[in-house]
Amino acid sequence: xxxxxxxxxxxxxxxxxxxxxxxxxxxxxxxxxxxxxxxxxxxxxxxxxxxxxxxxxxxxxxxxxxxxxxxxxxxxxxxxxxxxxxxxxxxxxxxxxxxxxxxxxxxxxxxxxxxxxxxxxxxxxxxxxxxxxxxxxxxxxxxxxxxxxxxxxxxxxxxxxxxxxxxxxxxxxxxxxxxxxxxxxxxxxxxxxxxxxxxxxxxxxxxxxxxxxxxxxxxxxxxxxxxxxxxxxxxxxxxxxxxxxxxxxxxxxxxxxxxxxxxxxxxxxxxxxxxxxxxxxxxxxxxxxxxxx
Amino acid sequence: xxxxxxxxxxxxxxxxxxxxxxxxxxxxxxxxxxxxxxxxxxxxxxxxxxxxxxxxxxxxxxxxxxxxxxxxxxxxxxxxxxxxxxxxxxxxxxxxxxxxxxxxxxxxxxxxxxxxxxxxxxxxxxxxxxxxxxxxxxxxxxxxxxxxxxxxxxxxxxxxxxxxxxx
Numbered sequence: 001x002x003x004x005x006x007x008x009x010x011x012x013x014x015x016x017x018x019x020x021x022x023x024x025x026x027x028x029x030x031x032x033x034x035x036x037x038x039x040x041x042x043x044x045x046x047x048x049x050x051x052x053x054x055x056x057x058x059x060x061x062x063x064x065x066x067x068x069x070x071x072x073x074x075x076x077x078x079x080x081x082x083x084x085x086x087x088x089x090x091x092x093x094x095x096x097x098x099x100x101x102x103x104x105x106x107x108x109x110x111x112x113x114x115x116x117x118x119x120x121x122x123x124x125x126x127x128x129x130x131x132x133x134x135x136x137x138x139x140x141x142x143x144x145x146x147x148x149x150x151x152x153x154x155x156x157x158x159x160x161x162x163x164x165x166x167x168x169x170x171x172x173x174x175x176x177x178x179x180x181x182x183x184x185x186x187x188x189x190x191x192x193x194x195x196x197x198x199x200x201x202x203x204x205x206x207x208x209x210x211x212x213x214x215x216x217x218x219x220x221x222x223x224x225x226x227x228x229x230x231x232x233x234x235x236x237x238x239x240x241x242x243x244x245x246x247x248x249x250x251x252x253x254x255x256x257x258x259x260x261x262x263x264x265x266x267x268x269x270x271x272x273x274x275x276x277x278x279x280x281x282x283x284x285x286x287x288x289x290x291x292x293x
Numbered sequence: 294x295x296x297x298x299x300x301x302x303x304x305x306x307x308x309x310x311x312x313x314x315x316x317x318x319x320x321x322x323x324x325x326x327x328x329x330x331x332x333x334x335x336x337x338x339x340x341x342x343x344x345x346x347x348x349x350x351x352x353x354x355x356x357x358x359x360x361x362x363x364x365x366x367x368x369x370x371x372x373x374x375x376x377x378x379x380x381x382x383x384x385x386x387x388x389x390x391x392x393x394x395x396x397x398x399x400x401x402x403x404x405x406x407x408x409x410x411x412x413x414x415x416x417x418x419x420x421x422x423x424x425x426x427x428x429x430x431x432x433x434x435x436x437x438x439x440x441x442x443x444x445x446x447x448x449x450x451x452x453x454x455x456x457x458x459x460x
Contacts, residue, residue: 008393008401009420013357015398016312017319019332024307027336028300034337 188214189221190228199241200261211242237261303340310353314360316402320417321364323406327371335363361422365432368410390452392459404454412447419444 183189190198198220214220215238218230230238240257244250250258314335318328339359346355396404405413414433418424419440424432426440433440 006420008396010423012316012320012398012401012405012421014313015316015320015402017316019311019315020325020329023329023333023336024304024311027333027340028303030333030337031303031340034341 183221186213187217187219187221187227197265199238200258200265211238214238215242306339306356307336310356313353314356317357317360318364320402320405320421321361321368321414323408323410323413327367331364331367332360334367335360338363357422361418362432365414368414390448390455392455395459396455400458404451404458407454408447408450412443412450415440415443416447416451 188198214230215235218232218235219227220230221227237257237260240253241261243254315328315332318332318335319325322328322331339356342359346352393401405416408416415429418429418432419426426437426444429435429440430437435443
């Protein structure tokens with residue numbers, strides 16, 4: 001089609017025709033009504049709930065706040081962060097930073113403890129009770145406590161607080177270590193129901209902790225009743241992924257395998273996550289994906 | 294106060310765009326009754342999506358896309374758009390339209406409105422809006438071949454109508 005023809009068609013884009021009067025007011029009224037009742041629509045007037053429905057709604061609306069931990073995601077907070085940001089390194093550094101902060105806090109607490117306690121011993125042996133017994137800042141002891149010349153109740157409380165902080169930091173550190181691995185029926189659970197994501201989402205040291213479980217059982221749990229079976233070849237790859245040098249660092253083979261898994265993951269995302277048409281659970285889509293590799 | 298300001302601002306947008314957008318709705322639907330309905334629906338959509346306009350490209354272009362999508366949704370919902378699939382990837386002959394120069398815009402609108410809905414959509418999307426066959430195929434959920442063949446058939450009907458008007 002020649003340019004002249006095209007130009008004639010294009011001019012139609014600019015063609016203007018006045019809409020019927022009163023349309024704006026009608027639309028604006030509708031918008032206002034929608035703003036007042038966000039769920040409002042054309043059927044609003046026909047959809048006024050009865051009294052019994054209001055009561056039922058008040059009961060059922062409580063379910064909105066009800067939450068159940070998804071299977072294998074007791075580590076939900078960590079997991080969510082990992083899913084959102086594929087840059088795992090950031091997460092790793094944050095974790096390390098947290099540990100470093102806890103260690104610093106602990107070291108500071110110990111240093112403070114050792115700097116203050118021996119001085120008290122030297123100055124006033126009788127004041128030992130005040131540092132070793134747990135005196136809460138809010139509880140006033142019933143029996144008189146001997147306090148040294150340099151020791152004030154405030155100083156004692158500060159020591160106690162430091163010790164408590166140290167214990168809390170220790171406890172948090174232990175809890176962190178416990179909460180790392182998601183398990184179902186004593187087997188490793190899949191992260192986001194995704195086998196590849198499960199493998200690449202862990203740092204080397206975390207992976208070490210449950211590699212033997214994956215390799216021995218040759219399966220990754222999705223829920224209590226379903227799991228992914230690993231072929232011998234895949235189990236071998238997982239073993240390669242977890243192999244470490246005597247100094248605890250991952251071997252070249254492990255790094256290479258991890259890179260391979262990451263590449264597969266990207267291809268998987270490219271193929272399956274583009275739209276709802278393709279589905280890894282569909283055998284034709286899956287075989288199509290595998291055959292293209 | 295805020296609502297009054299919003300109304301003023303939205304009325305300004307309305308005054309600026311309503312003529313062109315109403316014409317667009319009329320072109321796609323082919324009759325004033327449907328055009329009125331879809332125009333109102335699209336205006337509400339435009340208002341509720343105003344905060345999504347990022348200032349990239351012209352505001353009119355962005356609004357036009359909302360109106361086009363509303364027309365397509367409206368027609369898909371209310372009329373069964375049946376397209377015969379172009380199974381073979383044959384080259385489709387493109388016949389040029391002759392005698393168009395003699396027509397004014399009102400004539401063009403008239404001959405577009407006389408087309409069946411399916412053809413009318415393709416003509417509007419391809420010839421007037423300038424979308425590619427690939428984009429049209431994604432918008433309507435048909436193949437590129439089907440889009441081309443529909444346009445080819447629409448052209449032959451358009452040519453007949455143009456010739457009739459020019460006689």
